[in-house]
Amino acid sequence: MPSTLDVALPHPFDPLGTVEIEEAISIVTKAHGELFFNVVSLLEPRKAEMTAWLANPDTAPRPTRVAEVVAIAKGGKVYDGLVNLAEGTITKWELLNGLQPIITMEELIAVEHICRKDPKVIEQCELSGVPREEMHKVYCDPWTIGYDERFGSQVRLQQALMYYRPDVDTCQYQYPLDFCPIFDVEKQAVIHIDIPKVRRPLSKTKPIDYHPTAVEATGGYRQDIKPIHITQPDGVSFQITGREIEWQRWKFHIGFNYREGIVLNNITFNDKGTVRPIFYRLSLAEMVVPYGNPEHPHQRKHAFDLGEYGAGYMTNSLSLGCDCKGAIHYLDAEFPTRSGGTRTIKNAICIHEEDAGILFKHTDFRDDSVIVTRARKLIIQQIFTAANYEYAIQWIFHQDGTIQPDIKLTGILNTYALNPDEDTDGWGTQVYPGVNAHNHQHLFCLRIDANVDGPRNTVFAVDAVPSEHPVGSAENFYGNGFGAKRTKLDTTGNAATDYNGATSRTWDMVNPSKIHPYSGKPASYKLVSREVPGLLPKEGSLVWKRAGFARHAVYVTKYRDDQLWPAGRHVPQTSGEPSQGIPEWIGDGSESVEDEDIVLWHTFGVTHIPAPEDFPVMPAEPITLLLRPRNFFLSNPVLDVPPSYACTPSQVAAAGAGALDATDRMSRLAFETNGAAACCGS
Amino acid sequence: MPSTLDVALPHPFDPLGTVEIEEAISIVTKAHGELFFNVVSLLEPRKAEMTAWLANPDTAPRPTRVAEVVAIAKGGKVYDGLVNLAEGTITKWELLNGLQPIITMEELIAVEHICRKDPKVIEQCELSGVPREEMHKVYCDPWTIGYDERFGSQVRLQQALMYYRPDVDTCQYQYPLDFCPIFDVEKQAVIHIDIPKVRRPLSKTKPIDYHPTAVEATGGYRQDIKPIHITQPDGVSFQITGREIEWQRWKFHIGFNYREGIVLNNITFNDKGTVRPIFYRLSLAEMVVPYGNPEHPHQRKHAFDLGEYGAGYMTNSLSLGCDCKGAIHYLDAEFPTRSGGTRTIKNAICIHEEDAGILFKHTDFRDDSVIVTRARKLIIQQIFTAANYEYAIQWIFHQDGTIQPDIKLTGILNTYALNPDEDTDGWGTQVYPGVNAHNHQHLFCLRIDANVDGPRNTVFAVDAVPSEHPVGSAENFYGNGFGAKRTKLDTTGNAATDYNGATSRTWDMVNPSKIHPYSGKPASYKLVSREVPGLLPKEGSLVWKRAGFARHAVYVTKYRDDQLWPAGRHVPQTSGEPSQGIPEWIGDGSESVEDEDIVLWHTFGVTHIPAPEDFPVMPAEPITLLLRPRNFFLSNPVLDVPPSYACTPSQVAAAGAGALDATDRMSRLAFETNGAAACCGS
Ligand SMILES: [Co+2]
């Protein structure tokens, strides 16, 4: 049995490397001939097996490397397969019926070239005011078709959102065209064009652009930003072994896949020598971006960016000094190409630390005795581009045991044509002349495989509520009584819960067997999430049916291997009848999720009513939430973080003798040339 | 008429300087003899006068410097006065009846010394297990009494929350005593002691402490945090003239007073040469921290930290390299002492910039042409200590026109004694053996004197809602229609609104006369606030009566000079009958606040159910909200921020020739010794 010390062996959580991907493709090609490869990715180790190995890596069997393969054969036949890489065998090869796998970048990129040559598309362009000799200036953002009942799921389709660029460097989103070709991937041809009743010819407005030439032409760049340097002369405070990172008591494995992008595995916290499990696996597992214009065919705009395109496949190669500042460690991502090769995204993940302001402070007002301790945070980041939008995903770890998933939305609005003096009817905003940016939501589904002090956990909804007793009663005479009402989510049905702003609802993932010796409450991690708009498409709507996971803010399911994708395994062109993923798994809602190995699914995000400030590129909009330890640690777990300054009452009385002064000597007064001033209490 | 260029003259918004405070005190003392001075502070310029002067500083009369003075004469007589500093005259001197002014630090500090010598307190200490020879180890946190119907408002009182320190350096909050003396400020004596029916003797548990000696004794400090240096070798990007700051199109005046601490005045944004007003005045105007234990006398614990103690009076002197890191500018604060002297809090405000991650980014998936622009933020910070708690208040300015008030809560929980095996009954948490930390809320009232493109503004509540038409109807066939429902808050009564999490409610402050040429919507600033727990003490409760401002998330009033304090001008010992401040000003709710000079009052915060992690000192807990420009700027206002890297499609086609590369050359790979890697697109 290979030892964990054998660094040549991948960690069982590691994504497939290039060699493994090549091997899987070679085995499959040998058996089944030429195919298009949509997915060649790690089949994650079965949890029981993996848990056993993690507990005893030297004696338990090491989980086998298995590749899951999704491929499309000529004729559009879709196969789901498994390849045992250790044995070189195909253990599963299943023809799927009426299911469409994830759309690859290559499939997307092909659409534009074919649309430009399609006579019917050219005809529509001419009708819109684009002469046929300018077809090279016509662009299309190929989108998942979502689901269109006219075409169903048997034929692999995309819809082509059409734009025009007067110049190759001009932002196309200010020149949307009003028609929408439907593209057949198997035929590599346009099979239909949706043409609106009201035509909207190409806008004649002059462009507004963000590229340097355009900015220089309109006044140039501001000159008044002085550099800020962030340096770590002694190196970083984290260690990386393979893809396992250790930082400030935290230890976890950083995975990555085509779909979710970053996956954090086996997150533990070293609590004074005891390694305590917290989450077995943490990821963004799905997204849906429903647009709110009810006019046909805009209802089709509700991309599941993860399930239909993949946050891994779309991830950016990050760059030192632009995407990331300071001392940075990068991890690459390796994927198959559609034709059976491989590709590497360099620097798919960046890892760095940041100063995080004050960790804690207290001053005694009597004598100004004080302690000030600064915080540090660790950030695991990826940025992916979903056609017009960019999503910067940060997994922020704090020293105090808090994990903060943090998302920044930037990039460009999806836009549609608007005639001069046409009304948006409240379904969108004219962000620039002729440019209608439709209302939309960005809804993210966070998958939390809870492992709070072990796999058997229970979730409670926690509401802050007044005492039930009236003002003037013996129990609540002055009327100020309030506390936390805890509702046990005992079954999958009862666990489907919504956010309640009025009670500041949070959700606790608790280990009912680990009772805190002081508080008497169970060890828990609390989900504190305040950006929970709920799904605005109505019950029974197309989006509601397809995005079952988004119907409630929280679902809890019993852990099962392979239940990873809340909108289903193969999302493109699903009708939502029946709804895949979470609604399937929950069934009649009777399954117990109390004191079980559970997964909590949390949908959060923003409703975006566009404004001109978002155009032609959006200043980043933040969304954040917290996973906080409550009744988990015996006491504040960061007392041993070295303070910047500490002076106790007895030291104050002794004129500061013995005070701990570890202030940052690099800090300076803004307008004085001589060095740092003396610190606190002096 | 003095010119604005005369730097010797204070800006009319400037706080009173030491010389002015001395002058006011001297004038008052000459006229009225010896007094205790609770307040000697700038009477802010009347808005009409100030607005005229701001518009024409060279020709309009410069607002006169006036000191408002609140003083207590022997016999406990309270006076409210005004002193015209230019003329050296007292223009108002009014005896107040049954009103108690703000409590000074000196009043607070006196209580402990007297309690230690009071025979009845000593007796209670002995009953609690503290021998009389250890009275020097007995501490008290003097608190506002709130309102106690047994004592009313005529006598100036405090309540003394009692603690014991086995050692002078030990955190007292782990040894609460169970009784509560009532202190008469005029008599300088304990006049009553509230003694609980169930006695809770002094805890014998050994202490847990955060001071260095205690940490060293229990394993010492962690050694694995490598330094991060933040430097600005070319200086900062802001200019300061007096107390006026200019940074990245922003310009505003930084005031400071005893009560609110930081006050930001006349906030404008230079929009391509046009100086556009946004807020006339912005501050945290009040706070209330109601505790949720209904047992007598805990209902009295609901401090109005600003109105009863003052965020200015309690503010910390900040230190370079501990409270603030990087290149820092400080401003001091000057206050009277109770006995008629003056005191200076050095470095009461710190001002600095931070890198703020990605400002915007977009990659074209076709060719990886890309722009990445990093953001900068400006932070105006103060930290104040309210007995056990600390509040770090940051006013964050973003380049894109967003203002982000941001608060971090740290310091120590207020605690009460708990017997072994006693239940907290859900009103608190045993965070350490014998230590009961009661449930509480931290509710902050943000005062926004809106000036969005001028003084006449209107507020709308904005709710994200589905189309009213059913799924399957012609208007909403696929059921995906949704948009923003805007409700005009036309009167003070209708403007009293709550947060609605289900609709992601926001509030727009709009200028109805400034219609955006593209969107057709009025210029607005949107209040985006998600931490809005609402007041948990019940309607009719003592807290509900006294903290009228906290009954709703938003109130809107018509601007009137001196309506600055939402819980009333003199808060200590108010009964709430009638409720002061906002409820008074609103009256029957019929006053129009449409297209008027308005003030928006927003109460937000957190409900804090303590946990052992918060003890013995709390890792900082964040609260934040945004004021965002929407339909205010013509387009994205930060296109002219220099990118880190930009490479257009034509430059990609030319192998990168001409690309703009301004990457940060100081950034480094974490684990490689050679310099920065090449940037994006390379
Ligand atoms: Co958006």
Ligand SMILES: [Co+2]
């Ligand atoms: Co608190």
